[in-house]
Amino acid sequence: MNPSExxxxxxxxxxxxxxxxxxxxxxxxxxxxxxxxxxxxxxxVLDVGSGPGVVTCLLAHRFPGARVTAVDGAPAQLERVRDRAAGQGLAERVDTHRADLPAGFATLDPADVVWAGQVVHHLGDQQAALAALARTLRPGGVLAIVEGGLTQRFLPRDFGLGRPGFQARLEAAEEDWFASMRTALPGSAAVVEDWPALLSGAGLVPTGSRTFLTDLPAPLGGAARQVLRDHLARRREHMAEQLAPEDRKTLDHLLDDDSPAGILRRPDAFYLEAQTVHTARAALPS
Structure with missing residues (x-):
């Protein structure tokens, strides 16, 4: 499959x-x-690339005096935002705005806080995207982007299927796929992904980066197992050609829902992931 699709x-x-x-x-x-x-x-507050609105609603709870707008290009996602906000009693303070990015940046209202979680890397010119996000900030406003960190680890190095080191090889295949995806984006421009420097280049003043863990030890509950299955199924769909036959076979075993060796049933599955948040502030008038 073409990574851009x-x-x-x-x-x-x-x-x-x-x-x-x-x-x-x-x-x-x-x-x-x-x-x-x-x-x-x-x-x-803007939640840019909101998806189904989990973060949108968390933002509304964290900033109880603010109007929070979920910005996304997918109508089904925005419908979920509205349903989630209504279910949490937030319908009066949460609204939605459909915008295809990056062109839709120009349609965004000024904001005091902008959150963009794993959005910028889906846009061809990342520096231009950050500059557009910076223009939405009111003086003194803060932009937070989630980019980088460490991908999921979820099984021991040797978990009894195939050759040990499967996750490292899966991650390498994902890096190759990601590079191809980035290259195929409209207006793709290569940059050194030094996010504080890119935020500075957008005219903002960096205010720090922090990394947060999601650390769920074995044995996992059903919700975490389903997230891992989603993760593996996506990789099977999009990256199978980049894996050796033995690793494809291992992946298929992990996706076998009826097998004790499958990710939904095996007792040694865990979930460990790190997400990095980079922040920067718009300058106040002198």
Whole structure:
């Protein structure tokens, strides 16, 4: 599959919702930190690339005096935002805005806080995307982007299927696929992904980067196992050709829901992931 055709965001809504819900402890900690950086009395918050609205609603809880807008290009995702907000009693403060990025940046209202979780790397010119996000900030406003960190680890080095080191090889295949995906994006521009430097290049003042863990030891509950299965199924769909036949066979064993060796049933599965949040502030008038 062409990497540029790999994202049907509407179809991925349930998967994205499950993953974001699993990451709620990381997100809550990150938003608490962001709250200490945000201007006092923040009245407008944007969740850019909101997906199904898990973070949108967490932002509304963290900034109870603010109007929070979920920005996304997928109608099914925005419908989920509205349903989630209504279910949490937030419908009066949460709204939605459909925008295809990067062109839709120009349609965004000014905000005191902008959150963009794993959005920028889906846009061809990452420096231009950050500059566009910076232009949405009111003076003293804060931008937070989630980029980088460490991908999921979920099984021991040797877990009894295939050759040991499977996860390292899967990660290498993912890096190759990611590079191809980036190259295929419209307007793709190569940059050194030094995020504080890129934020500075967008005219902002960096205010720190922090990394947050999602650490769920074995034995995993059902929700975490389903997120791992989603993760592996996506890799089987998009990266199988980049894996050796033995590793494809191992992946198929892990996706066998009826097998004790499958990810949904094996007792040694865990979930360990690190997400890095980079923040920067718009300058105040002199």
């Amino acid at each position: 790999a994202f049907d965001w509407d179809a991925m809504a349930t998967m994205l919702e499950r993953r974001a819900e699993l990451r709620t402890p990381f997100l809550t900690a990150a938003l608490d930190w962001l709250g200490g950086l945000a201007p006092a009395g923040a009245g407008r």
